[in-house]
Amino acid sequence: MERIILLLIILNLVSINLLHSKWTNARDPGVFEDLYALKFVDKDTGFAAGWSRYGTILKTTNGGEDWVKRDSLPYQIFSLNTLDGVRIYAAGSSLINECGLLLLSTDQGKNWIPDLFDGKDRPYSYGFYTIELLNSQTYLMSGLNGIIVKTTNGGVKWDTVHTGVNNEVFTIMDFVDENIGYAASGAESDYENINKIYKTTDGGNNWFVIKERDSLLRIGTIEFVNADVGYLFGKLNSRAVVLKTVDGGQNWLTNYNGRDNYMLAAADIVNENFILTAGEKNYVIRTTDGGQTWVEENTGGVGEGYISVDCVDEYYGYIGATRGLIMKYDLFLDVEENAYDMTDVKLYPNPIDDIGFIQLDETNFQSYQLKIFDVIGYDALTLSGITGNKIELNLRNLKPGIYFYSLILDNKKTITGKLIKL
Structure with missing residues (x-):
């Protein structure tokens, strides 16, 4: 009986915490731009990027209170990455040249240098959706036409690696170390339905299928904790779903069944316990115990689809959305309020x-x-x-x-x- 009473107290506290939300608007909606990429160096300094009619790159140095904006760029931008917060990489496509694009900033985002993958000095690609940085010299980008490109000398030379297909689009890629990585693809005729998973064990030089296409499954993203444990976020049948593997992707079991007619589109894994994922219609869930329990978050967002997630740690995180909205997760806001009331x-x-x-x-x-x-x-x-x-x-x-x-x-x-x- 005592345990039941105490659990009721805890559940009541959780409901109170949802009313006193940990979420605030780091950037209000209203701008015609969808923020597909977020990358934060620390809780204060970070970047957001995306596109609708034109490309946009944003930077904040004060936790989202102010943003320096570069817009009307002739690019589509889908991915951001950095190893040190100084050299920032953005992957996408050039609207003018109709080819793949890598943008590089060597001065913390002040200036950006475009590198075109137009078949001249670089392998041709129509566009890239992801960029993974394995170390300071080795990067991979994936995109249309079954193409994944790789450099091992810091971008001086790029080569196309073997995927075995030319009619698929690779929109998702996640490496757990310099050798083992995972990618997800969809048919180019139906590229929004990503539902096939590949794996590499040699740093992306060769890829093999570990999960065949499933017409009932739509993958938003995949994230791995280590070489064996990983999560798939998306929609199965009509429900939001989290699938989990503990054997390197050979088998996937349902870890969480979410709301009907919702989809989880983006996620970030901070550690083996803390995971935050978000998707359609402001739907956000998190776990703090490695997927044993999932809790819905009330972010207070209205009418926007969440399409990117980046957590600094368990206490600070950001979500990017359609129409330029950015939500900020700050656990200390809640702590300060509850601790001294x-x-x-x-x-x-x-x-x-x-x-x-x-x-x-x-x-x-x-x-x-x-x-x-x-x-x-x-x-x-x-x-x-x-x-x-x-x-x-x-x-x-x-x-x-x-x-x-x-x-x-x-x-x-x-x-x-x-x-x-x-």
């Missing part, structure tokens, strides 16, 4: 590194009991027989993440709240 107790600091404190304003209680639970309700720490109005919390043995606490005063009064362990 209560008149009876103060928790500090929050987030907690190893040691934290709970300070009670009232001192007429005889004893306290403190219980700390993880997000799915398991008891992570219990302290009994506490006296005094200042409680020390030693959280060194807890894993980083979100926790809920329940402080029981004289077996009568219960105070609940949320804490974050760094």
Whole structure:
């Protein structure tokens, strides 16, 4: 019975947190541009790019409060990437030259140099959807006509690698290390229905099919934690779905069945536990326990489709959408509000590194009991027989993440709240 009551308390806290949203608009909608790509260097500095009529590249250095914009570019831009925050890469196509395009900035996005894949100095491609940076010298881009190109000398020379097909479009690519990578494709006659998965074990030089085309499946993206564990986000039949593999893509099992008539289009994996994914009609879900449980997020966005996701870490993240909207995820907004609204107790600091404190304003209680639970309700720490109005919390043995606490005063009064362990 006690466990049920405590779980109800936790569920109530979760609902309160959704009302006090962690999400804010980092950029309002209204501009005729769809932001297919996001890449953040840290919680403050990041880039967004996309296109509708023309290409757009945006940069912020203050967490989305202001954006420096380069627009009316004669490009379609679908992917952004960087290793160091100085050299920034954008992949897409040239509207004027009707060929594949790589944009390179060597000065943190101030200036961009176009590199055309028009069949002259570069292999011909009609356009690219992804760019993967394996190291400072080795990159791959994928796109139309079954083409994947690769450089091993920092872009001086590019070669076309073997995919075995010429009538498919590769819109998704994800590498877990310098050898193992995954890509997803669709038929060029129906390129929006991406539903076939390839794998490489030699750095992208050769690719082989690990999941044949499935007419009921539409893949939004695939993301891997390591060489074995990966997730597929998309739509199966008519429902949003997350599929999971633990054997390097040989078998995929349903990890989450979402809403009907929705699709998950983009995702980012921060670590083996924390994953954020978003899609049609402002649909966002996340897991903090490696897919054991998924929770819907109320972002407050209205009427836009979410098409790109980039998380800095578990506490900061961004979502790009149609019509230029960018949503920002800032867990500390929620923490600050919840931690200090209560008149009876103060928790500090929050987030907690190893040691934290709970300070009670009232001192007429005889004893306290403190219980700390993880997000799915398991008891992570219990302290009994506490006296005094200042409680020390030693959280060194807890894993980083979100926790809920329940402080029981004289077996009568219960105070609940949320804490974050760094």
